[in-house]
Amino acid sequence: MWSLVVETVMFAVYFICVAVLLQTVYATPHFKIEEVFKPEECERPSRYGDEVFVHFVGKSADTGLEFDRSHADKPYRFQLGTGEVIEGFDEGLANMCPGEKRKLTIPPHMAYGHKGGHLPQMPGGTLLFDVEMVHAQEGPRHPKVFDSMDIDGDKKLSKFELRDYLRAKVDEADAKKMTPQEEVDLVNEILAFEDIDKDGFISKHEFSGSKHEEL
CATH class of the missing domain: 3.10.50.40 (Chitinase A; domain 3)
Known part of the structure; x- marks a missing residue:
């Protein structure tokens, strides 16, 4: 008796989860x-x-x-x-x-x-x-974005290189400067997304930004 009740509840929870997932997927507007x-x-x-x-x-x-x-x-x-x-x-x-x-x-x-x-x-x-x-x-012919960020040329991006790149972009856009904590949070967020092997660096293979020679 109890096994039947538990099984019924599990099925109900499963279908609720599926319904929520489908609602999330189909409720998301397209580009x-x-x-x-x-x-x-x-x-x-x-x-x-x-x-x-x-x-x-x-x-x-x-x-x-x-x-x-x-x-x-x-x-x-x-x-x-x-x-x-x-x-x-x-x-x-x-x-x-x-x-x-x-x-x-x-x-x-x-x-x-x-x-x-x-x-x-x-x-x-x-x-x-x-x-x-x-x-x-017509925009300038930049070198690869990754290479322009990789200041020391070691084929990987450190927290300091990410921070310096973000600061440069903020200066170029003449935007409000980030606080030190905002810089840390944003760099950590980028690493969490890009650093697949979690070694504290972003390799060229992991990097998802633009990799074209000319754009």
Whole structure:
């Protein structure tokens, strides 16, 4: 009698878990690009490798709260397709004309995951962006991203090299500097994701960033 009850309860728990899992999978929106405005003439759309200047407003799809935006008098600048921004942002701004406006729906796996990062500007879940392309120009021909980060040339990235790279990117973007604790948290998060063998370093094989010679 008791074995039948236990078996019934186990089956019930199993089906509940499956139902929750399926609900999570199917409730996650797909990556979507909506064209809001596109100029009639477009001399040069953005291409991977371009240095682009954009205005954006980012909101959480779950809460509707704004978590980040560009400065009104200074567009956000980055190199498209090199892994400087989240995957959904990289893909969502490709082949975009100056003056064009889009709405992006970016699912967690193309953003900061379901849990998000340690900074307020890195929320979890699906993200919504209103973006406007201000300008796109041919970007510099950078060496491989990994090689540019590997200062001592030992074919692996240490915590200090990751920290120095993050500081340089913050300076380039003229963004608010991170506190020492925020730097530590972000470096540890990167290591937790990239350091597959858990030896405290990121090898070139483990590195998931851009590895192209020319972008």
